[in-house]
Each structure stands twice: as C-alpha cells, then as structure tokens.
Amino acid sequence: MFWDKKIETISRSGLERLQLKRLKSTLAGINKNVPFYKDKLKKLKIKPDKIRNLEEIRNLPFTTREDLRANYPYGLLAVSLDHVVRLHTSSGTTGKPKAILFSRKDIEQAADLIARCLVMTGMKKNEVFQNMMSYGMFTGGLVMHYGAEKVGLLVIPAGPGNTDRQISLMQDFKSNAIHITPSFALYLADVLEKKGVDPRKDLFLKRAYMGAEPYTEATRNKIEAIYGIDVYNSYGLSEMNGPGVAFECPEKNGMHIWEDNFLVELVDPKTNGPVPEGKEGELVLTTLCREAMPIIRYRTGDLTSIIPGKCRCGRTHRRVSRMTGRTDDMFIVRGVNIFPQQIERVLMAIQGVGRNYQITLDSLDDMTVKVEIRKELFDGKVDHLVNLQNTITEKLRDEIMVRPRVELLEPGALPPSEGKAKRVLDNRTL
Numbered sequence: 001m002f003w004d005k006k007i008e009t010i011s012r013s014g015l016e017r018l019q020l021k022r023l024k025s026t027l028a029g030i031n032k033n034v035p036f037y038k039d040k041l042k043k044l045k046i047k048p049d050k051i052r053n054l055e056e057i058r059n060l061p062f063t064t065r066e067d068l069r070a071n072y073p074y075g076l077l078a079v080s081l082d083h084v085v086r087l088h089t090s091s092g093t094t095g096k097p098k099a100i101l102f103s104r105k106d107i108e109q110a111a112d113l114i115a116r117c118l119v120m121t122g123m124k125k126n127e128v129f130q131n132m133m134s135y136g137m138f139t140g141g142l143v144m145h146y147g148a149e150k151v152g153l154l155v156i157p158a159g160p161g162n163t164d165r166q167i168s169l170m171q172d173f174k175s176n177a178i179h180i181t182p183s184f185a186l187y188l189a190d191v192l193e194k195k196g197v198d199p200r201k202d203l204f205l206k207r208a209y210m211g212a213e214p215y216t217e218a219t220r221n222k223i224e225a226i227y228g229i230d231v232y233n234s235y236g237l238s239e240m241n242g243p244g245v246a247f248e249c250p251e252k253n254g255m256h257i258w259e260d261n262f263l264v265e266l267v268d269p270k271t272n273g274p275v276p277e278g279k280e281g282e283l284v285l286t287t288l289c290r291e292a293m294p295i296i297r298y299r300t301g302d303l304t305s306i307i308p309g310k311c312r313c314g315r316t317h318r319r320v321s322r323m324t325g326r327t328d329d330m331f332i333v334r335g336v337n338i339f340p341q342q343i344e345r346v347l348m349a350i351q352g353v354g355r356n357y358q359i360t361l362d363s364l365d366d367m368t369v370k371v372e373i374r375k376e377l378f379d380g381k382v383d384h385l386v387n388l389q390n391t392i393t394e395k396l397r398d399e400i401m402v403r404p405r406v407e408l409l410e411p412g413a414l415p416p417s418e419g420k421a422k423r424v425l426d427n428r429t430l
C-alpha cells in the first residue's frame with residue numbers, strides 16, 4: 001500500500017532532478033539567511049546557483065553535532081521566529097543540547113513522511129496505534145503521533161513506562177500496533193509473562209514499529225516470536241525531524257530512506273571520502289525540504305550501508321541496512337575495537353538467553369557481560385548454568401576476539417529500560 005505512490009515510485013532520474021532543484025533552493029536559503037553557512041560557503045567560494053549536479057555536494061562543508069551545539073539555540077535558524085512553531089531537542093547527551101526548530105510546514109512534512117512509513121507497512125484507518133515513546137522534547141512521541149493521526153489511526157498517546165497501564169490499554173482498546181523501543185519491548189514481554197498474559201492470544205497486536213536505538217536481527221526475531229507480530233525497523237534522528245527518515249517496507253530487507261526529503265551520502269569516517277554501495281560507512285544527510293532549520297551534510301555518526309538493487313515493493317528510494325552502531329559507540333578492550341551490536345547479535349542467538357544484558361568496562365583489559373537468562377535454567381542443576389556460561393563466553397570470544405567475564409542473572413535482575421537502553425557502563429577512568 002502506498003501513501004503517495006507517485007513520489008514513492010518516482011523514477012531515479014526524476015528523483016535526482018527533484019533533489020538537485022531542492023538542494024539548490026536549500027543552499028540559496030541558507031546562504032541568504034544563516035550566517036554560519038554563509039561564511040562557510042563564502043570561504044569555499046561556493047555559489048549555490050552555480051551547482052550543476054548532485055556530485056558537487058562533496059565540495060560542501062560537513063555539519064557536525066558540535067556545530068549544532070555551538071549554534072544553540074537559534075544560530076541555524078533560516079526563518080524569522082514568527083514562522084517557528086515547535087522545538088525538539090536531541091536526547092541522551094550531556095552538556096548543551098542540540099535544538100531543532102520546526103515551522104508549520106516542517107511539522108506537516110514530518111507527519112507526511114510518517115504517514116508514508118505506516119501505510120507502507122499496511123496500517124489503515126480504523127486501526128489502533130499505541131505510541132509508547134516519550135512525548136516531549138524527544139521526537140519519538142510527537143512526530144510519530146502527528147503522522148499516525150494524519151493516516152487517520154486512533155492514536156493512544158500512552159508514552160513510555162507505566163507497564164501495567166500499557167497492558168490494560170492494549171487489551172481494552174485492542175491496539176493493533178505499538179511504537180516502542182526494542183529494550184522496552186523486551187521488558188514488556190517479561191511483565192506480560194509474569195502477569196500470565198499471552199501476547200499471542202490475549203492481545204490484538206499485528207505490528208510493532210521499533211527504533212530509536214540499535215538492535216539486531218536476532219532481537220527482532222525474538223520479539224516477533226514472543227508477540228506473534230511483524231516488527232518493522234524505524235530509523236531517524238532529531239536533527240532530521242526524528243523518526244520517519246528511513247523505514248522498512250513489508251519485504252523487511254533494509255529501510256527505504258526518503259530521498260526526496262534527504263540527500264543521502266555514505267562516507268568513510270576516517271578519510272571522509274565516499275563509500276560505494278554495499279560497503280559500510282557513516283550516513284551523512286542533507287535536508288531537502290526543511291524550512292526553519294535546513295542542515296547540510298550532517299554527520300549522523302551512524303554506520304550503515306546502501307543495499308544494492310531494486311526492492312520488490314516497487315519503491316525507488318534506496319535502502320539502508322540495519323545500523324551496525326555509531327562511530328562513537330565503539331569501545332576498545334585489550335586493543336580490540338568492539339561494537340555493542342556484536343555482543344547483542346551473539347547473545348540473542350543463544351538458546352536460554354533471556355531479554356536483557358549489560359556490558360561493563362572495568363579496565364582497559366576487562367569487560368563483563370551480564371546476561372539475564374531464562375527462569376527455567378535456575379532449576380538447581382548447576383551443570384546447566386555452567387554449560388550456558390561457557391557457551392556464551394566462547395561464542396563471544398569467537399566474535400570479538402576477547403574473552404569476557406560472563407555473569408548469568410535471573411530475569412528482571414538488570415534495571416528495566418523504558419526509553420533508550422544504556423547497554424554499556426564504562427567505569428574506566430582514563
């Protein structure tokens with residue numbers, strides 16, 4: 001199903017023409033109205049009206065998170081304040097936040113992209129959508145809400161947490177779809193189990209939209225099996241409206257990134273040079289439709305690859321693979337570079353492993369992986385636990401080349417996560 005078939009299946013040449021037109025108009029706007037960009041373009045002697053093709057984007061300067069912080073609160077605004085109707089800030093950072101300002105048209109545009117995503121996965125009017133993401137400065141709540149309303153869904157603005165109430169709402173209103181972080185979906189599964197509610201029989205769910213934090217294919221499979229639903233990966237970041245930047249279609253083979261709104265590049269994080277299709281690189285995005293706060297060549301820090309080839313769903317917007325991590329997620333133990341995603345991939349594929357885990361870094365040479373395991377394994381037979389502990393340790397060693405200390409815990413022993421999970425606790429003082 002399509003929300004806007006014409007734009008979702010536009011020819012690549014038509015799309016590129018549209019992108020060039022929008023890029024030029026974005027650049028003209030920031031060159032006129034945003035001193036930060038005007039200075040940068042002037043130094044590089046770039047004239048927006050002289051840009052002839054999309055490849056020339058590579059001559060433009062990058063925008064970094066630090067640039068956003070340095071220009072807090074209004075430095076990157078391209079319109080006067082009377083055109084600005086909303087503020088979102090980015091989550092999970094320390095120090096000065098990044099402010100993202102929206103005009104009325106930007107809010108509409110963001111909602112439209114969400115509508116595209118939801119309809120793409122089969123959502124229709126008269127379905128019930130329970131939004132378990134935080135409402136407020138975080139974009140996961142409000143931006144998704146506006147898009148779901150635009151489709152005509154009944155939206156329950158439940159917000160995160162309050163697990164008992166979430167369950168009653170899902171039961172009473174027969175929610176068909178939930179918007180949830182993967183870590184909360186796993187925690188909710190634990191609570192449902194404790195309460196004796198079978199998500200496959202006692203709930204009415206068909207779909208979950210999961211994003212806002214990285215997770216693996218194994219975690220998706222686990223959640224799909226527990227709830228008996230389809231889980232769709234959803235990627236976005238506050239700096240680019242929040243959710244709705246890239247989203248899976250029913251093929252579930254990569255996320256379509258909406259290229260009429262975002263110009264997509266993949267760069268090598270070390271050399272800053274372009275990365276070919278199929279190879280991993282850092283996602284760099286340029287807004288093409290933003291009115292209040294256009295951003296060019298934004299270094300998202302997220303690592304992914306462009307999936308080559310056409311998608312069977314008929315959409316022409318290219319697909320990006322599941323994010324494998326962030327350039328700044330990586331940690332080093334015994335000189336080896338490790339991404340938390342590698343650990344999750346191994347853990348979630350092992351029989352007996354439960355729903356939550358945490359990595360603690362105690363020194364440059366030591367890491368501990370705390371893993372919740374299935375309740376039945378605490379049956380008094382020590383052999384089972386020792387075998388499982390050895391399996392986990394060896395499989396992790398094969399993957400990351402470092403033998404971690406593995407602690408097995410009972411379900412619920414680790415702190416539950418209602419928003420974005422904190423998977424790595426770095427106790428090292430360097």
Ligand code: DLL
Pocket residue numbers: 090091092133138139140210211212213214215233234235236237238239242243244300302323326
């Ligand atoms: O997390 C927006 C969002 C809300 C996306 C709801 C999807 C669903 P921020 O708080 O600014 O915005 O965090 C953005 O989260 O740069 C990624 O590192 C990470 N992230 C978001 N979605 C995914 C995903 C929202 N599906 C940062 N897979 C991004 C992996 C993700 N990482």
